Amino acid sequence: MFAFEFMRHAFAATGIVAVLSGLVGYFMVLRGESFAGHALSHVGFAGATGALLLGVPPLWGLLVLTVAAGLAMGLGGRGTTQGRDVAIGLVLSCTLGFGLLFLHFLTTSATRATALLFGNVLGVDRAMLGWLALFGAACGAAMAVLSRPLLFASLQPEAAEARGVPMRAVSTAFLAIVAVATAECVQVTGVLLVFALMVGPAATAQRLTASPGRGVVLSIVLAVAEGWGGLALSWWTDCPTSFWISALSTLSYLLACLPGVRRRLKTRAAA
Amino acid sequence: MTGTCCDATVPAPAGPAAPPVRLDRATIRIGGRTILSDASLTVSEGAFVGVLGPNGAGKTSLMRAILGIVPVAAGHISVFGRPVGRGNHDIGYMPQFHGRVVPRLDGRSFIAAALHGERWGLPCDWRWGRHRRHDAAEVDRVLALVRATHLAERPIHQLSGGERQRLLLAQALLGRPRLLLLDEPLASLDPHRQREVVALVNDIRRQLGIAVLFSTHDLNPLLGVMDEVLYVGRGAARLGPVDEVATGPVLSALYGTPVEVIRAGGRIFVVADT
Numbered sequence: 001m002f003a004f005e006f007m008r009h010a011f012a013a014t015g016i017v018a019v020l021s022g023l024v025g026y027f028m029v030l031r032g033e034s035f036a037g038h039a040l041s042h043v044g045f046a047g048a049t050g051a052l053l054l055g056v057p058p059l060w061g062l063l064v065l066t067v068a069a070g071l072a073m074g075l076g077g078r079g080t081t082q083g084r085d086v087a088i089g090l091v092l093s094c095t096l097g098f099g100l101l102f103l104h105f106l107t108t109s110a111t112r113a114t115a116l117l118f119g120n121v122l123g124v125d126r127a128m129l130g131w132l133a134l135f136g137a138a139c140g141a142a143m144a145v146l147s148r149p150l151l152f153a154s155l156q157p158e159a160a161e162a163r164g165v166p167m168r169a170v171s172t173a174f175l176a177i178v179a180v181a182t183a184e185c186v187q188v189t190g191v192l193l194v195f196a197l198m199v200g201p202a203a204t205a206q207r208l209t210a211s212p213g214r215g216v217v218l219s220i221v222l223a224v225a226e227g228w229g230g231l232a233l234s235w236w237t238d239c240p241t242s243f244w245i246s247a248l249s250t251l252s253y254l255l256a257c258l259p260g261v262r263r264r265l266k267t268r269a270a271a
Numbered sequence: 272m273t274g275t276c277c278d279a280t281v282p283a284p285a286g287p288a289a290p291p292v293r294l295d296r297a298t299i300r301i302g303g304r305t306i307l308s309d310a311s312l313t314v315s316e317g318a319f320v321g322v323l324g325p326n327g328a329g330k331t332s333l334m335r336a337i338l339g340i341v342p343v344a345a346g347h348i349s350v351f352g353r354p355v356g357r358g359n360h361d362i363g364y365m366p367q368f369h370g371r372v373v374p375r376l377d378g379r380s381f382i383a384a385a386l387h388g389e390r391w392g393l394p395c396d397w398r399w400g401r402h403r404r405h406d407a408a409e410v411d412r413v414l415a416l417v418r419a420t421h422l423a424e425r426p427i428h429q430l431s432g433g434e435r436q437r438l439l440l441a442q443a444l445l446g447r448p449r450l451l452l453l454d455e456p457l458a459s460l461d462p463h464r465q466r467e468v469v470a471l472v473n474d475i476r477r478q479l480g481i482a483v484l485f486s487t488h489d490l491n492p493l494l495g496v497m498d499e500v501l502y503v504g505r506g507a508a509r510l511g512p513v514d515e516v517a518t519g520p521v522l523s524a525l526y527g528t529p530v531e532v533i534r535a536g537g538r539i540f541v542v543a544d545t
Contacts, residue, residue, distance in 0.1 A: 030374055145391050152388025155374060155381055158366030159442060162338045163389045164358020210377035210426045212384070212394060 001235045006122050010241075013124040014227040016136045017188045018197055022223030023143060024181040025202035026216045027174065031154045034199045036073060036175065039088040040182045041194040043069040046095040048116050048186070049102035058116065059131060062183040065095075070179030074172025119190030119242040121231070132184055139177050150174055151212060188227065193242045197223050200249030207256040222252060289352025290315055291450045291482035292337055294508070296346035299329065299336050306332045308506035309346065314484065314499075319476055320510070321493040322486035324503035325526055330486040331367065333503060334452045337484075338364055351449065358389055363448035365439050367455045368432065378430070378438050379423040382410050385442040413441040416475055433464045437471075444475070451476070451483045457492055465492045490517065491538050517541070 001007045028037050044062040051061025069091070103113050115123065124132075149170050153160040161167050185194045201222035205215045230245030237244075292314040299306040306329030314320055322330050335341040336348060339355040348355045350362060374381070384394060386406055414420045419437045427435060436456055443451060453472065457465045469485075473496045476483045487493060490500060490513070500517060501510045504525030509516050516522075517539055522530040526543065533540040 144393060148387075148392050148394045149389060151384045151394045155376070155384050156366070156388075156439075156442065159364055159385055159439075160388060161340055162335075162357070162362070162364040162366075163385070165389045206375045210375060211380050212376060213380075215376075 001232070006124075007231075007235065009124045009126065009129055010121045010231055011228060013121055013129055013132055014188050014231055015224055016129075016132045017184045018201075018223035018227035019220050020136045020139055020181050021185050021194075021197040022201050022205075022220035023216060024139065024178055025198040025223070026205060026212075026219040027143075027147070027150055027154065028178055029199060029202040029206060030151075030212075031174075033175075033178070034195070034203075035085065035088055037178050037182055037198050038195060039092045040066045040069055040073075040175075040179050041186055041191045042092045042099075043095045044183055044186055045099040045116060045191040046102065048191075049099045049106065049113075052112060053102045053105055059128065059183065059187070062186055063135075063180065066179035066183045067176055069095075070175035071172055074175040075168065115190070116186070117190050117192050118240060119186070119188050119193060121188045121241050124187060128187065132187065135180050135184060139180050142173065142177055146170065146173055146177070189242045189245055193246050196242070196246035196249040197227060200246075200253055201226060204249075204253045204256045207253070226252065289349075291318075291351060292484070293349045293352075294346070295349070297336075297343055297348050298345035299332060299341060300344045301329075301332055301341060305506045307336075307503070307508055310506075310508040311346075312501070312508055312510040314482055314501075314510070317476070317480050317482055318499060319473060319483045319493075319497045320485065321490055321497040321500045321513075322484050322503065323488070323490055323500060326488065328504045330503055331454055333508075334364070334454055334484065334486065337452060338362060360446050361449045363443035363445070363451045365436075365443040365451070365453045365456060368436055368439065368458060373428040373435075375426055375428055377424055377426055378419065379410060379414070381427055381438055382413065382442050382445070383407075386410060386445050409445060413444040416444055416478075417441045417471065433460055433468070436460070436468065440472070440475075444479075447479075449481050451481055451485075453483065453485045455486050455488070457487050457489070462492075469493060469496055490541075494537070494539065513539070 002011070025037075028034055044066040047061035047063075047065030048058035049061070050065070051058045054061075106112065149160070149165045152163075153165050153167055153170050157167065181198065182194055185197050189196050202219045204222055205219035209215050209218055226245055226248040229248050230241050233239070233244040234241040290313045294307075294310050294312050296309050296311050298308050298310075322333070324330055332341055336343060337350060337355060339357040339359060343355065350359055383406065386409060411420070414423055417437045417440050419434070419441055422430060422434055422438065427438070430438070440453070440456065443453070451472075456468055456472070460468065469492050472483060472485065484501070485493065485497070494513065497513070499510055500513050501508060502516055502522065502525050505527045507525055509521055509525065517532055519530060519532050522532060522541060528543055531542045533542060
């Protein structure tokens with residue numbers, strides 16, 4: 001399958017996106033912001049379709065709107081969980097609605113829409129690969145600087161605030177990174193399935209190890225394995241890549257849950 | 272004040288006379304509500320001070336003001352002779368325990384995340400060599416202080432509320448603070464565990480010679496241990512020995528309602544007449 005250039009591009013793109021998703025997703029899950037990432041991808045849908053309408057590459061529309069929404073969430077944030085859920089849910093449906101409206105004006109769009117919603121990693125060209133690598137590296141560098149205060153702020157917000165962590169700046173910067181990671185992830189899994197790469201591997205890793213260092217590495221390894229596994233399986237079975245990635249992601253999470261369930265049953269029996 | 276370039280690295284010569292906390296006609300307001308008005312008091316070196324007051328009177332806000340998070344509206348608050356400011360390494364802070372979603376991390380990682388957690392860069396357990404050993408030794412030290420070494424490798428979500436609070440206390444001791452601010456460490460603990468926590472905090476205070484501000488809604492667990500009590504209520508604050516402050520007239524004024532103080536069997540009951 002590596003004889004074809006589009007497959008080599010697809011593997012490279014999936015690798016880049018999976019590393020970024022595994023890294024960013026770990027902190028997203030730790031902070032309980034999975035739903036925020038999901039909402040950002042929907043915002044991105046409106047951005048991508050809007051960009052198509054304007055004749056601009058969809059990646060730019062995606063990036064502009066997701067980053068803008070991420071910054072807005074970060075700066076406006078700090079509400080109650082319930083208020084946040086309602087706000088995110090409203091933004092989510094509103095932006096999907098706008099995405100639909102833009103698609104309506106586009107007319108030629110059935111395949112485009114499917115590609116945005118469910119991903120089209122086989123269509124990644126060399127230029128796109130370059131952009132993915134560039135933004136991926138930028139996010140990685142930003143995380144290298146941010147990860148320490150971010151971890152502290154995520155685990156013990158009050159103590160972090162007291163020790164002088166600039167809370168709002170840290171959470172806003174992180175949501176901007178989530179936004180870029182989401183926009184990248186949409187290229188592989190599509191708007192609707194970003195959970196598969198951003199949340200699945202991270203949540204699985206957090207079930208399997210209690211150390212953040214090992215957790216991040218495991219989350220990245222799982223994301224890459226699931227991404228590449230999905231590509232290979234779709235090559236052999238001729239089914240969509242995103243289907244396989246989401247299936248592998250869910251399966252690995254369920255497997256990670258199994259021993260825990262068994263152990264819990266055992267302790268209950270012993271008690 | 273000699274404004275040289277070295278102020279940041281060389282601590283101001285606070286001297287032994289500078290008290291851990293000093294309020295000088297301080298006023299604290301939050302969202303238009305006055306928590307403290309024109310309050311003056313001095314917490315002395317190495318003292319165990321119980322912080323009491325009606326719910327919502329501003330015990331947490333007072334601590335957050337000492338930490339430099341809540342601004343001082345008027346007057347002056349100083350910590351070891353220096354004006355309050357965020358990121359003061361002389362203060363260890365144990366926030367109130369919230370029942371938020373508990374992460375799937377072990378105790379050691381949880382504490383290590385707080386070690387120099389305000390600096391930019393990679394978390395400390397991703398570093399190598401000398402720094403890593405140095406950091407690990409500091410985490411071991413605070414774990415031993417709160418007698419939680421055996422909890423270090425266990426995932427936090429499997430620990431009891433009391434065990435998690437000990438980890439929070441350990442976190443507050445990182446970096447060798449000279450003043451501990453403990454916000455409601457006894458909340459949601461049964462009486463037996465409450466006595467354990469008070470004894471543990473008192474041991475640590477004596478061992479390290481540090482001052483402790485300990486907020487609670489019941490002063491009985493602290494009787495015999497605390498040196499002074501600080502009552503906050505209706506914008507006023509009174510600091511002094513328990514026998515002087517925990518009296519009907521003083522508390523009636525602070526609560527804004529007639530309060531009777533009944534002493535029985537070595538315990539003190541504060542009863543509001545209604």
